[in-house]
Amino acid sequence: MQPVALRTARLVLDLPVEGDVARVAEYCTDPLFEAYLTTPWPYTEAHARGFLTEYVPGSWRSATELTWAIRSASGEPLMGVIGLRLPTREIGYWLGAEHRGSAYMTEALLAVCEWAFAELPGTETVTWRANAGNLASAMVARAAGFRSTTTPETTVPGRDGADLDGWSGERGATPDPGAYESWVPLLGGAV
Template sequence: MQPVALRTARLVLDLPVEGDVARVAEYCTDPLFEQFLTTPWPYTEAHARGFLTEHVPSAWSSGEELTWAVRTETGGPLLGVISLRTDACEVGYWLGAEHRGSAYMTEALLAVCEWAFVELPGTETVTWRANAGNVASAMVARAAGFLNTTTATTTVPGRDGTDLEGWSAERGRTPAADAVASWAPLLGGAA
């Protein structure tokens, strides 16, 4: 599959490239990444280079995982990354700390979902999982119309391959009427 650029009102989602190495390496040293993501830890520039020059192009080529850089303009600085693993139609994402709270990731997530529903044959549901306690990621999923599907047995893979307690959600072409309310057990009244 060839990389595809997506555009929203405020964002360009395009291919992350080698020129993004420094930003990826910087953002992925955030202590929240150690707690909530499966990125290597400690994260180095070599990890970023391998991700951008080997994993991203190979995964796009095979169609297994489609990864976009989140930017405010074509060729602009990288703000974060969003990926869609096509086998389970599962999204994952992160933003650099200074860009959080901007609703950029919700906008990017909606664009990726809309694209998947149109361009990936048979896609009726997009799924999301995160480590239990990743409130920021859950709030993005909630804002994008995902329905909380977390159960007592929901897990996510840990960095070391063990299963960790997780949260999960899904979104159809149209958000479920009770999507926002479904998050109350996890997020309470979090804004």
């Protein structure tokens, strides 16, 4: 599959490239990444280079994971990353610390979901999983119309391959009207 660029009102989602190595390496040293993501830890520039020069282009070619850089405009520095794993249609994302709190990730997530429903045949739902306790990721999923599907048995793979307690959600082409309320057991009334 060839990489596809997506545009929103404030963002461009395009192919992460080798020129993004320094930004990816910097952002992936955030202590939140150790707690909530499966990225290698400690994260190094070599990890970023391998991700950007081997994993991302290889995964687009094989259509196993479609990964976009999140930017404010074409040619601007990378702000974060969002990826869609195939064939499961599971989404994952992260944003650099200085870009959080501006609803950029919700905007990017909505764009990828809309594209998947329109352009990937057989896409009926997009799923999301995160380590239990990842409030920021859950709040983005909720804001993008995902319904919580978390059960006591929900797990996510840990960095070492062991299963960890997880949270999960899913979204159809049209958000479920009760989606927001489904998050109350996890998020309470958090905004």
